[in-house]
Amino acid sequence: MHDGLASWSVNTIKPTVLGPVSPPIWYEAAQLAGRLAEVLQQGPLQDEQSQQAIAFLTAHWQRAKASQPTPARQPLDTLCHRLKLGTQERMLLVLAGMADEHEGFVATFAGLHPRNEPFPTVGLLARLAFDSVDRSECWRLLTQSPLIKLGLVRLSGDGAWPEHSLHLAERVWPVLYGLDCWPQDMAPQVAATRVADSWLQHPDVRYALSRLGSQQALAVSLQGEPQAMRVRLAQLLGELGQRAACFDISSMSESLLETLLLHCLLRDRIPVLIGTPTGNSPLARFPAPLLLAETEPVLLASLPLPVLPLPAPRPSRQLLAALWQEAMPELGEQAIALAARFPLEPRRLFRVQDDARAIAGLTPLRDTTAYQALKTRLARGSDTQVRRLVPHADWPDLVLPPAAMNALHDAVARLALQAQVMDDWGFERGDANRRGLRLLFCGLPGTGKTLAAEVIAHALHAELMVIDLSRIVSKWIGETEKNLAAVFEEAETTRGVLFFDEADALFAKRTDVHDANDRFANIETAYLLTRLERFDGIAILATNLRQHIDKAFLRRFEFVIDFPEPGAEERAAIWQRHVPAQAPIAAEVDFEVLALRYPMSGAMIRNALLSAAYYAAARQDDITCDALERAIALEFEKTGRLCP
Structure with a gap:
């Protein structure tokens, strides 16, 4: 048997100037099948099933030998070189995968297995690879080999150890053929970019790339803000090219992570892992470099590998x-x-x-x-705490005094120019709280605050996220802050316009503490102060009671815009804006006269015009002055004011 093993190893691997080369994996499996036929022929008893197995194994080897494939550098050669595998370990790997090669091997192993399983056993490995009554070398191989420790070859079954089955991890055999066959739902992500900047030439980055190209087990950890890490990670992937494979491992189980790392090892690819798995033991056992991003600090702290931190600055x-x-x-x-x-x-x-x-x-x-x-494509969470509106109103729909209108245009322009001012001109100065846009709209009901918020959202091609206070505020301690945190994060992710109507209900002044309710109300206000300041998005607060807003909030607003009641000229324009082109307006109606006579807000004008339209439709008539005046009187009555 010893001579047979020596013959198998010599005929399989041939050193060259470029390194070891060998025939394809199917040829090695056939060669080992021939060796197995020899071992079975030496057995004391040969029943009909054994004779059929020997005949198949011998014929399979003869057919393979006749083909004479040209030796070349194979994936198995790369793996053996990386893990420093010996001849017995190479045989172990081929034997464990033969059931994936041919159905004849499946039948042979099932006939030899004490439980009729279609896999080779530990006892069969010992007979093939070790010519000795003392099997200590076999046990040492099965307990200390990197193939076993890394999970490439796995043992299964109960009972005596010689009866345990040997098999490969999922889809390993096709990879040994040279096929790019990843396990189900584990295909690498496409996230590389060739867009470069000076960061890639930084000495720390060049050093990290050189260490990733080494053979040492270590982890390079990208550290920074999530968005910055993702951009810098894409640049690193562009530099590494085909040497790397990127995966999102957030909440991935240990078994799946182990399989993923094995496939990277088989392909000689650097694993680029985003997120934190449920366990880190596969990472700790990985014998090659890793590139980690968005990893929880607790995992990095417990990782028994050298960790090389690599700062990821915010992209310009x-x-x-x-x-x-x-x-x-x-x-x-x-x-x-x-x-x-x-x-x-x-x-x-x-x-x-x-x-x-x-x-x-x-x-x-x-x-x-x-x-x-x-x-x-922008991630969206639950809609239970916000009401999403697709904005349709545009600048011509908004009628405001010049000062308010100019302030709104300045706000939109400020957001468009923020990157230039903060990044190019250096006004950020390391203070991330300078980003974002916060506006406070103050004015009586119906003066256009909500419409202005919709216009801004439309100008920015964003959704208007209207906060539902009934679902935000909770009687349970800490729940209100948690709900608000989720809303702010959602707005930052989707780049939506966050709109707090009746904002004084949430952003009220802090009070002296007389009981627990006062203390927790002040905590909510303090949380809003800090979260609004570091909000990297657009937040609009609207209130009818500016005096009730905590003064500490006012410093945090880039714009505080007053919405006065419209004058006669603005009211005439609002009347005209709200009249559809196809509406049957009577010739006697003069909107300028109505604007002069009735001091109404924009919302009152809209409601009155709609009511007058229903009055006219009920009579199957045009919208007349009588219908309009009747509707106007109703609006004044609703507000508790005398109609002029």
Whole structure:
């Protein structure tokens, strides 16, 4: 038997100048089948089933030998070199995978197995690989080999150890053929970019890349803000190219993570892992470099590997715009505005690109198409705490005094220019709280605060996220803050416009503490103060009672805009704006006269015009002055004011 093993190893592996080469894995399996036929022939008893197995194994080996494949560098050679595997370990790996090679091997192993399982046993390995009564070397192999420790070869079954089955991890055998066959739901993510900036030339980055190309077991940990890490990770993937494979392992089980790492090892790929799994033992056993991102600090602290931290600075405006231009070059300069509003990492950008091209079809790709695709791809949570509105109102629908109108335009322009001022001109100075946009709208009911919020959302191509106070405020301690945190995070992720109507209910002044209710109310206000300040998005607060807003909030608003009741000129324009082109307005109606006679807010005008339309429709008549005056009187009555 010893001579047979020596013959198997010599004929299998042939060293060359470029390293060891060998025939394909199917040839090694056939060669081992021939060796198995020899072992079975030496057995004391041969029943009909054994004779059939010997005949199949011998014939299979003869057919393979006649083909004479050309030796070449095989995936198994790379694996053996990486793990420093010996001849017996190589035989163990081939034997454990033979059931995946041919149904004849399945029948042979089932006939030899004491429980009729279609796998080779530990006892069969000992007979093939070790010519000795003393099987200590076999036991040492099955307890200390990297194949066993890493889970490439697995033992299963109960009872005596020689009766345990040997088999490979999931889909390992096709990889040994050279096929790019990943386990189900484990395909690598496409997240690389070739867009570069000076960060890639930083000495720390070059050193980290060199360590990732080494053979040492270590972990390079990207550290920074999530969005910055994703962009920098895409740049590293672009540098590593085909040497790396990227996966999201958030909440992945240990068994799945072990299988994933094994497949990276088989392909000689660097695992790039995003998130934190449920267990870290597979990471601790991995014998090669790892690249980690968005990993919980507690996992890094417990990882028994050298950890090399790599800072991931926030990407510049130019880099984000270049990423958009890489994904959709047709957008040209429009990519700069898109990058300022939606600083997406390449992985999500690729999905937006695919969606936008599918929407555009044969028509040219435009920024409006990209905005439409973004609405689908930006993550959305539950709608239980906010009411989402697709804005339709535009600037011509808004009638305000020049001062308020100019302030609203300045607010939208400020957001568009924020990256230039903060990044290019250096006004951020390391203070992330300077980003975002916070506005306070003050004015009586019906003066256009909600409409102005909708106009801003429309100008920014964003959803208007109206806060539902009934679902935000909770009687349970800490629940209100938790609900608010979820809403702020959702707005930051989706880049929606967060709108707090009747904001004085949440942002009220802090009071002296007389009981527990006062203390917890002050805690809520303090939380809102800090969260609003670091909010990296657009938040609009509307109130009828400016004096009730805590003064500490006012410092945190970039714009405080007053919405006065409209004058006669504004009221006439509002009347005209609310009249549809197809509405049957009587010739006698003069909206300028109505504007002069009745001091009404915009909401009152809208309601009165709608009521007058219903009066006219009931009579199957035009909308007359009588119908309008009747509706106007009703509006004044509702507000408790005397009708002029």
